[in-house]
Amino acid sequence: MKHLRPVNRKAERIDQAASMIEEDVVALQQQQPPTPPKPHVPMGCTLSFSPGWEVDAGGGTAGLCQPVERDIYDCYVTCFWPVQVPDHVNYSPDWASNCAIATKDWRKLDLVFP
């Protein structure tokens, strides 16, 4: 901080916290320098069955070749998902019952409306 000088340890901690905000944390896609518009390439058709992070070239999900909800299963089991996911313990116990092997049956996963 420029106008306030910390003079005890508590103030130093506040000052450190403030300097961390000044050097703001940015997401990966925001770190790229501005570049000329690229052609739209659908992303998300990955070979790996650990999806959940695909975004399209615009940084959104509208341009993906499959709905983002298809990713939910993997996010739910192995990862975190920042919003609600089907809860197969309490509300939708049979949610994944049609999907015995994810690599084969992933199309059978559907949306859940609790």
Added chain:
Amino acid sequence: MTHMTPMPATTYRRGELHEFRAAGNDFIYLVSAGAIFALDDGASAVLRQLGEREMSHAELVDALVDHGHARGDAEELIAELRYVRGIVSESVTPVPAVQPTSPPADFPLQALVLNITNQCNLACTYCYEFGADKIATPEGKPKYMTLETATASVDFLLAQSAGRQAVHITFFGGETLMNFKLLRQVVDYAREQAALQGRGVGFSLTTNATLLTDEIIDFLAGNDIGVTVSMDGPPDLQDKRRVDKRGRGTYRIIEPKLRKLIARHKSRAITARVTLTDGVTDVVRIYRHLKDDLGFDEIGFAPVTTNGDQDYAIDDRGMDGVLAEFHQLADEWLEYALRGQRHGFSNVSETIGELIQGVNKSHPCGAGLGLLGVSPSGDLSPCHRFTDADTHTLGHVSSGVDAAKREDFLARGHVSAKYECQTCWARPLCAGGCHHEAFVRYGDTGHANLHYCDWIRQWTDTCLRIYGAVSALNPQFLERFAERKALS
């Protein structure tokens, strides 16, 4: 043209803070954090303007621009003050009441005060344990702690202090040295048990010094045992109320013993603890005698605890006099600090130590949290001042802490439970003051010690100004002070 609802104008007011000036600088003490910041001219100007009235963001920026700040700089200044809550705005985000949270229920013990005897060879008229305002109910209980109870206490301390590298045992009484034999056994036992766990244990005791012998002094010095002597000053003041059972003064008995103790025991600071009473308020004269004539390292003063009606209580005029003399010693403390020297007036040193850290207390002290008292019978109490008081038993060393009673004690003592403290800027340090004092005065350990409020605020302001001056003129002293304080 579309109709738009106007945004409410952001208006700012000063946050909860205490301003002070030292060494030509403006400082703020932030109450919700316990943080201290030095202000530049712009920040001082903002707080001055907001002291007169609330202002909108635009008004404040304009005022700063008129004051010579660039617009961007003015925005930055406001953002900084807002970040530390030096200024707040209800219209942007409601300001949540920031309160220190309660410590966890399994807060590990750090120290036990072992009351190894409740017997005393003196009859000081103001004594909180035996005097008119006593709360102890020792009738029918053991007078001397047994080795069995003492070892159980040590085991209890080690078991309840999981995760701490070192613990501390303070020996207390009555007159502690009336049970020196046990003290010695406890030191050996605790050392042995702590060593088995690869941990450390420190010791200290409080005594009236009448029973000190060469043997005892050698033992205390050889075992790094910290010593606090309860005494009130030069002969005329010491002998006023610190008398034996026949009413005779005790100065002539303790003086040669103290000189030996101070000459021989160099491994720990030897401190004096002075109780101020009516007629015993010559703080500077007492300090000079104890520091310069007898050679104590540190001297701490506290007014006697009373319900207010006792003849030895200090009246308001007396307390004003005490404060004036405290200020005289405080000025001297600052002069020493600016020369890089340590002064022995503990009342300043203790507060400066807390200001360096920026403490923000949920409770006034560690009683019932990291510290418990143990009576000769093994009963646990919040601290030594509640020893043997049936009203405040918190369990027993053999059966452990009574969780419900402790929770009740801590819930009452929490600063946010004390209504009057909510508007006081000194609460991060004071947190309402001594639980025992509150019980004696108001019958409730959770009552704020209202009879000291003005006094505490004036004293805290004095210590803040000393802190500000040292931070501006000799900041290295504070660093060294913090390190040495942690060791002492």
